[in-house]
Every structure is written in C-alpha cells, then in structure tokens.
Amino acid sequence: MDLSLNPEQQALRAEVREFLTQNTELAELLIAERSETHYDEELFRAFARRGWLQFGLPGFAGGVLELCLVLEEVGRSACPGPFQNGAVQCGLLLGALANQEQRGDWLAPLLDGRRRASLCVLEADGQLAPSSILLRAEPVDGGFELSGLKQLVPYAGTADEFYVVARTRDGGPGEDCMSLLRVEARLEGIHIRPQRGVFDDGAGAVEFCRVRVGGEALVGELHRVWPVLEDQLLVAAVALCAEMNGGAQAALDLAVAHARQREQFGRPVGAFQAVAHRAADCLVEVDACRLAVAEAASRIDAGLDFAEAASAAKALCAVAYPSVTAAAHQIHGGVGYYEDSRLHLYTRRAEAMAQALGDASHHLERIACLWAPLPGRIARRDTGDSTWT
C-alpha cells in the first residue's frame, strides 16, 4: 500500500486547486447554477482545455488515479458543470466502444470542451438495469428510429449531442438487447423538459419521438453494449466518488473551522465532546471513502479486477457524503442553514450524487452478485476463495 502522491500528481492537484479556488466564490456558483445553462460554460471550457478530463482514457496520458485527483478538487470547489456525465462518462464509453474514426470526430472535441454531450441512460423507474431501459431504437433504412423517454439527463438543455442507451431488440431483461447511439440534440422529434433537482444540474426529461439517425450513429457493437456500459459506468462511479469525497472533506473543513471559532458557554463549541465526536466520526467516514477510492482507482489503472473495489467505494461514499453534510449542519447550528453559507452547496450535491450511477443498495447488491451470483444472472467474474488481500 503506497499512499503517497508522486511530484507530478502533487503538482497536478495544486494546479487544479489553484484554478478552481479563483473561480468558485459562493455567489458566482449560485449565479452559474441559476443561469440558463446551469453552469459557467466559459469556465468549464477553460478547465477542459487544460486536458484535465482526459485522464484515464485509452490513448491519453495519466490514469484514473489522476482523474480522481482532479475530480476531488472539483468536488471541493463545488463547481457545477458536465464534469461527470458529459465528460467522464461519455468519454469512458467512447474510449471503450468507439472506432478510430468516431474517436477522432467525437471524443477529442468532447474532452477539450468544444462540444457538449450528455449521456442518457435512466428512465421512469430510475434504475441502472437493462430491464429498466424501455426506449426503443428500431432499425430503419440502415439507420435507427428512436422512441421513448429518458430522464434525469444532466445539462440536457445545453447539450449538442446525446449518447443514448437504447433497446434495439426484444428479449428477456435485455442485457444483450442494448445499443449506444449518438443523437444530435437539435434533431426533429426531440423534446426537452427541465427536471430541476435540489441541486440544479440542468437535468431534463428528454423525449424522443420517432427520431431518425443514420447507421454511423451506432457506437460499439449492435445489441451488445450493456456489459461494457456496466463496466465503464463502474469506472465512472469511482470518478464520481472522488468528487463526492472532495465535497465531503470540504463540508467537514467548514464545520471544523466553525467549531473552532464559534463560542458558546465561554468556549469554542468544538470543545464540547458531542460536537468533537461527531466531527471525528466524519473524519473516519471520509478517510474510509478516500482509501476505498484510491484502491479502486489503482486497481483500474493496474488492470486488476476492480468490480468489488469500485462498488465498495460507491456504497461507502453514497452514505458518507450525505452523512457528513448532515453532521456539518448540526455543528454549524442555525447559520449553516442560510443560503449565504457554502455548506448547502455540498448538502444539495450529496443528495444527487448519492443516487447517481447506483445508490448504496445497488452497489451492495452488485457485490453480493460477485460472491453469490443469482440464478439467471451472468457472473462476469469469479472472486476466488479469499478476497482479503
């Protein structure tokens, strides 16, 4: 176990932090979140142009560990933008599925911020499972016709293109009936209605009414993208966890700073054990999450099996982030409930992120499927006899 960062990693972290602290005052962030685009596009492009969202992709320098360092800083700054769904998730999918030409045409502009993409997966019941994907893409004239409703699509209103997970044939729950299609966002038949969340990430319900695309829109193998999607979204979950950890740490830092300075009954409230112990519990939780993310990321980078480590990270972070923000509120007392405290930036994000890419029970179930596969479900990996390494 080596927890140290090498000099390049340290420099990267410092650089990202410096960039973000200059541009993420509370007032600026709220203006961005409430603007028509729901994030500062200029700022996001400047960020992307620095190459910070390319880590962890095949053909680019740096690994998922570097990506996690970057996203932890994004989480700490609470900067809104399509970091996860638009860049990381679409990027990972293109990296894993796209052919040479598609990568050149689509991946590069996405990673340097020239084009804006949103990945459309979830539907009415919100589950990340093939049986919950009902949107159809029928083959017609060498292309496809899409009909169905995607929901909770981040930054749906500003996206130039959607990557849509669609059912391309019938059969069972559909693990082998799923395809990925690239759809220009301005095509006829696409209707977007905002779905404002407690953290407004520009989410929308995107309706596809007989939307036609050509055969070149297909990314990856017809009918067979689900296993790749599942794997890549597991990598993406680790990246999301890194952002969550940055946020949880920032919320804890705010609470600790407050507890040290706020005096009641003639002493700093942090001197009361009830307060100090609760903050200590937060540190334990955040540390657990940090280590879990570091482990998952290094397993991915080393080409080792990462399924359990990644699901463990998300199962931990999905609980820890909201629990840390809740504790931070309690420690802040009333002043933390005002909108002019930064704390809610984290509280509101924690709500959305805990559920994104699978909540705690989703990932615990996936771990269960590793040590006790359910009948009818394909066990992708054998965890072996002892997994306590």
Next chain:
Amino acid sequence: MALGPVEPANQPMGHEPRNQESRPVDFSFDAEVEAFREEVRGFFREELSEERTRGHFDPRDLTGFDEAFERAHQRRAGERGYLGISAPSEFGGGGRPLSFQAAFGFEAAYHEAPCVDTAMTLVGAVMQGFGSAEQKVEYLPQMIRGEILMSIGYSEATAGSDLSGIAMRARLLDDGFELEGTKTLVTGAHKAEVMCLIARTDPDVPTRQGSSLFLVDLSLPGVEIERRATLNGWTLCDVHFRGVHVERKALLGELHGGWQQMAAALTSERSQLFHVGWAARDVDDLIQHCRSHERGGRLLCEDPFVRRELSRLRVEVHVALRFAKRVIWLQDQGRIPGHEAATAKLYATELLQRVAATGSSILGPHAALARGAHLAPLGGRMGWARLERIHGTISVGSNELQRSAIAQMGLGMPRNA
C-alpha cells in the same frame, strides 16, 4: 389520554409488573380529543383543498403559502375556537386540556397547514404566564381569534444555545425603553405584527439577572427587517433595532426577570406533536406511493427492502407519538415534564430526518428532484424534506443539549459545566 405510570428512566426493564391489575395501557387520546381531532381534520381538508389554495403558494415563506392565505386561514381556525382551544375561557379560549392543543398541532402539521407557528403557539405561554392584565386583554383575544401574527426574538449572532450571550440592550428611559441590537434567525418576522424578545436591561449584572422580555410592535420607527434566504428557498429574518423607542407597557412581566420567565415559558406545551404530524404525513405518502408505483415490473410495496423500511418507519412514528403523548399526559396532570420532553423533541426531529433519508432511498434518483419538478415522485416532497428536516435538530434547543438534558434529568448524570 390514559397512560400507565411513567417509568423512571433508570429503572431496568423486565422487573415484575408493579401493578398486576392495571388495565392495558390505552395510547389513544380520550374520546373527546379524538372527536375534536376528527372535526379539525375535516376543517383542514376543506381549507387546504386545491380550489382554496390555488394561486396562494409562496416558496419564500416557511409555510409555503402567501401571507394573505395564512392570515385568512388562521382567522377561520380562530373563529372556530381552535387556536386557543386550551387557553383560558376568560379571553375567549376553549379551556380544554393541553391534549386538545397538541392534537390540533398534529393535524395542522399533517395537513401542512400554515397554522403551526401561530401567535398562540409561539407567544401564548409567556403571555398567559407573565403578561399584565392589560396586555392579556389587549393581545390574547386577538391571538386566540387568529387576528395577529407574532415572532420570537431570543437568538442573536453571539447567542444561540447559550442565550446568556445576548448583546441586545433595552435602556431604561423615563417614559419607556430604547432598544438597540439585532435578533437573528427569527421565523416569520417579516409578516408579524409583534415580536416577543429578550434584551438586557441591566448591563452591569449577568444576563440571567439583568434581562427582560418585551412585546415589541414591529412597525415602530427604527425597526428594520431583513429577510435572509435559507438553503431551502424560504426566508428567516434578521431584525435590527436602532434606537427603537417603546413605551413602558411593552415590558412583559418583571423588569430584570426575563430570563426566568423565558425559561418557564419554554416548559409550556412541549410535546412537539406537530413534528410527529409531519413524519406521519411523510410516511403515509410514501406508503401510498409504494402501493401504486412499480419498479422493475413489480409494485414497490412488494420489494422486501421497501416493506421493511416502511414498516420500521411506521413503528418509529408510533414511538414518537407515544413520547409526545407522555409529555401531554404529564402536563395535563399539572406536572412539568423533564427528560420526557427532551426525549420527545430529540426523537421526533431525528425521526423526521430518517424518514426523509429512507424515503429518498426508496424513491431512487428521482427523489433528489425539487418541489414541483417535472415527473418528481410525491411532487418532489422528499428532496424538499431532505433539506427541510435539517433544522429541526438545531432549533428550539439543539439535540446535543437535549441529550445532555436526558442524561442529567433522566439518568442523574453529573453536569459538565
């Protein structure tokens, strides 16, 4: 409500029953209270029907309704005698036991009526306990009829859990007092006519010996009310008093006796039954939702996880209800609840947080949608609740202080400063 003997908290469980003949404990309210509740329920159903509320929503107000609606609604509740149901009849009150008032609070919360923070619930106790005959005549009938809104100004920037840190001054003049200072985190001051506040009247002695309560007309010159947004969209207030001149009759109770009066008033209706009303509503709505919505091809209520979690919450709502009823039972007997009141507050406010957390995990990613969002389950109630339930464990005596109270009063633990 009939309830068996209250167990001392430090008595180990499982001893032989002390009273073999005692009837099984009956946890329902008395028939009379139940009848009253039924009546009140009908009232709220009608009052909060869609036609009545349409066009009156206001997310900037804690109640979710605009002021015109709130005032009209409270007047109608007042006309029916609900607001002062447990207040003395000489001022127009109903003279009924506190269980009636608590039952009303429960139903108001359950129906999300803008009738939880009424002038009576906020200031009624201190007014009845310490108001002069003149003040009672002036204010109580209006409060009971629902014709006036009030607010509470105890907290300041330097004084939250420890109110002895207040800095607000009330300088004694020949013809009254001059108020100088700022109250913070005040609920509803932007619409209230009056604030009940505490200020230091003798700065040369400790706060406990040199403070007084006042009833201040918020329209007086020098009062400035600043609405500050909370993280859930509605506003609290900072209220600035700059050389505000009040008459002598604004003093509530004894000069320099404010601290003791404030403490005594805090032991008034303390069941916190309204918290339980909110929790019961959340759980009922979740159950309804799960009985009528599917996931992965089966009803949510058929999912074993959902079944157990919702059952657990039902159990816990009933626990909270019993804790609250125990407090009412003590109070209706003229006893002052100790750790029982702290227990009721602690449990109910933390239960509200658990309900929102569990509810969100049951509803899935859509739970994080905001109120009124397109295709949000339960109209976005859980996302709103996740943010709304944060403050219950902080205000009205933080839960850390409640735990200390339970340890000291319920268990006789030594005090730590």
